[in-house]
Amino acid sequence: xTRREPPPLDExxxxxxxxxxxxxxxxxxxxxxxxxxxxxxxxxxxxxxFPTVEGYTLVAPREHREQVTGDFDPExxxxxxxxxxxxxxxxxxxxxxxxxYLMSLGSQQANRHVHWHVVPCPPGLPFERQQxxxxxxxxxxxxxxxxxxxxxxxxxxSEL
Numbered sequence: 338x339t340r341r342e343p344p345p346l347d348e349x350x351x352x353x354x355x356x357x358x359x360x361x362x363x364x365x366x367x368x369x370x371x372x373x374x375x376x377x378x379x380x381x382x383x384x385x386x387f388p389t390v391e392g393y394t395l396v397a398p399r400e401h402r403e404q405v406t407g408d409f410d411p412e413x414x415x416x417x418x419x420x421x422x423x424x425x426x427x428x429x430x431x432x433x434x435x436x437x438y439l440m441s442l443g444s445q446q447a448n449r450h451v452h453w454h455v456v457p458c459p460p461g462l463p464f465e466r467q468q469x470x471x472x473x474x475x476x477x478x479x480x481x482x483x484x485x486x487x488x489x490x491x492x493x494x495s496e497l
Contacts, residue, residue, distance in 0.1 A: 340477035343387060353447035360450060363399045370483065372490035374427075375497060380420040384486055388479045389472055390457060391489055392432035396421050397452035405441045405451050421453050427496035432457040438471065
């Protein structure tokens, strides 16, 4: 699989700070195409535009929330975690993952909208490329075409 360089950090941060990309995706006004794999009245899931591995998916509440636990009552939080679980299982099966990593990343400085990263670890990936190394951009990003991304999204949707 070929790889591409990630965007320069200053350009990425300028974009990430300019508007909420998740809110933009949720209302259909995203500046870049995203492959939505799941949506309902409270959540949306889509392929990561900057994938380090095939099937890397983000899950977020539709409503703009910034604190991973503090902005939710227990019922809302558990409801979102059901979506994360359902998507995680679909990603795991579709990608044949050896392990599935789930984490909430983001920052008050950029990408403030709460979201969970659902990251499938491919079978046989060397240990030093697993865990946090799998999501880090140091090895570049996968160079996937729009058709490749559409195919991955379809595989995940078929497992829901």
